Amino acid sequence: MNQTKRKVKEQFHLFLSNKGLKGTLQRSLILDAFLDLDRSTHIDELYLILRGKHPNIGHATVYRALRLFASAGIAREINLGDGLTRYGVAGGRRHDYLVCNDCGTVTEFENGSIERYQAEVARSMGFTVQSLKIELRGVCNRCMAQAGRHS
Amino acid sequence: MNQTKRKVKEQFHLFLSNKGLKGTLQRSLILDAFLDLDRSTHIDELYLILRGKHPNIGHATVYRALRLFASAGIAREINLGDGLTRYGVAGGRRHDYLVCNDCGTVTEFENGSIERYQAEVARSMGFTVQSLKIELRGVCNRCMAQAGRHS
DNA sequence: CATACAATGACATTCACTTTCAAGCAGACA
DNA sequence: TGTCTGCTTGAAAGTGAATGTCATTGTATG
Ligand SMILES: [Mn+2]
Ligand SMILES: [Mn+2]
Ligand SMILES: [Zn+2]
Ligand SMILES: [Zn+2]
Numbered sequence: 075m076n077q078t079k080r081k082v083k084e085q086f087h088l089f090l091s092n093k094g095l096k097g098t099l100q101r102s103l104i105l106d107a108f109l110d111l112d113r114s115t116h117i118d119e120l121y122l123i124l125r126g127k128h129p130n131i132g133h134a135t136v137y138r139a140l141r142l143f144a145s146a147g148i149a150r151e152i153n154l155g156d157g158l159t160r161y162g163v164a165g166g167r168r169h170d171y172l173v174c175n176d177c178g179t180v181t182e183f184e185n186g187s188i189e190r191y192q193a194e195v196a197r198s199m200g201f202t203v204q205s206l207k208i209e210l211r212g213v214c215n216r217c218m219a220q221a222g223r224h225s
Numbered sequence: 226m227n228q229t230k231r232k233v234k235e236q237f238h239l240f241l242s243n244k245g246l247k248g249t250l251q252r253s254l255i256l257d258a259f260l261d262l263d264r265s266t267h268i269d270e271l272y273l274i275l276r277g278k279h280p281n282i283g284h285a286t287v288y289r290a291l292r293l294f295a296s297a298g299i300a301r302e303i304n305l306g307d308g309l310t311r312y313g314v315a316g317g318r319r320h321d322y323l324v325c326n327d328c329g330t331v332t333e334f335e336n337g338s339i340e341r342y343q344a345e346v347a348r349s350m351g352f353t354v355q356s357l358k359i360e361l362r363g364v365c366n367r368c369m370a371q372a373g374r375h376s
Numbered sequence: 377c378a379t380a381c382a383a384t385g386a387c388a389t390t391c392a393c394t395t396t397c398a399a400g401c402a403g404a405c406a
Numbered sequence: 407t408g409t410c411t412g413c414t415t416g417a418a419a420g421t422g423a424a425t426g427t428c429a430t431t432g433t434a435t436g
Pocket of ligand 4: 365
């Protein structure tokens with residue numbers, strides 16, 4: 075268990091205490107699986123991973139845990155309009171997404187200057203910006219290479 | 226019925242002919258309601274408006290019609306991650322959204338330079354961009370003014 | 377017209393997600 | 407350590423947007 079992970083788990087424990095909530099085996103297992111993945115994921119992926127080792131864990135519990143992580147500031151909800159809710163680790167402020175239309179891979183990146191400019195445009199329209207999301211859809215280089223090979 | 230609307234209806238009629246599909250009273254009524262609104266909307270809003278004058282119109286028919294309009298290039302699907310599919314008139318290439326967290330209003334705008342820059346960043350990561358969506362959430366000036374009045 | 381087949385609308389179904397509820401468990405306090 | 411409160415769990419049922427089914431109706435074309 076690396077340093078970052080230890081810190082997050084501590085942060086979660088503190089969050090629970092402050093809110094009068096309880097630490098449970100399930101929450102610990104789900105948080106471990108989430109942090110160990112180290113990339114954005116959806117609930118079903120986590121659920122299947124967890125069921126492999128802990129067949130008694132409940133579907134609803136995974137949903138509830140991820141929502142809880144989000145409210146604790148540990149996870150970030152990602153909604154890309156495909157009907158699934160994804161979650162990413164909340165460290166940093168990544169909210170720019172490259173979504174491959176071929177393989178579905180989601181790559182996150184950050185670009186501060188574009189955000190500042192974009193927010194400026196919004197302000198000029200009398201809009202107070204609270205959050206910003208940029209979503210690019212296309213073909214990732216891996217899929218592009220594969221397509222070339224088949225032609 | 227203004228010039229733009231007449232043109233769109235003609236375009237739709239042509240689309241139907243080319244595909245071997247049929248013009249129906251319902252499709253005409255739904256297209257009228259959609260174009261008359263002249264702002265992005267979700268199916269239920271259209272459905273309620275239509276039910277006022279035409280109580281026999283079906284729920285599924287409105288869904289089917291809007292999907293058809295989209296495939297005809299008349300409507301644009303908008304998905305802002307709240308679980309509802311919105312539709313806007315497809316004229317122009319607006320895909321930048323200001324969403325008010327207070328009143329839910331969706332304002333669309335376009336900003337070509339930001340898009341070109343953003344696409345360049347993506348390309349530099351080996352990603353071939355096919356479409357781009359920018360979503361800013363915050364408070365619109367109307368809601369901001371109201372908040373000020375109450376304080 | 378007649379005929380072929382697309383479209384409609386009531387209804388059922390899907391799918392991601394949430395809620396319910398009885399049983400279980402965590403943690404505070406004595 | 408034991409007790410007690412009430413948070414948590416998991417199975418099952420429910421929710422809500424959207425889509426599929428299918429008998430019936432409507433449309434366009436010859
Ligand atoms: Mn960013
Ligand atoms: Mn849904
Ligand atoms: Zn790909
Ligand atoms: Zn507003």
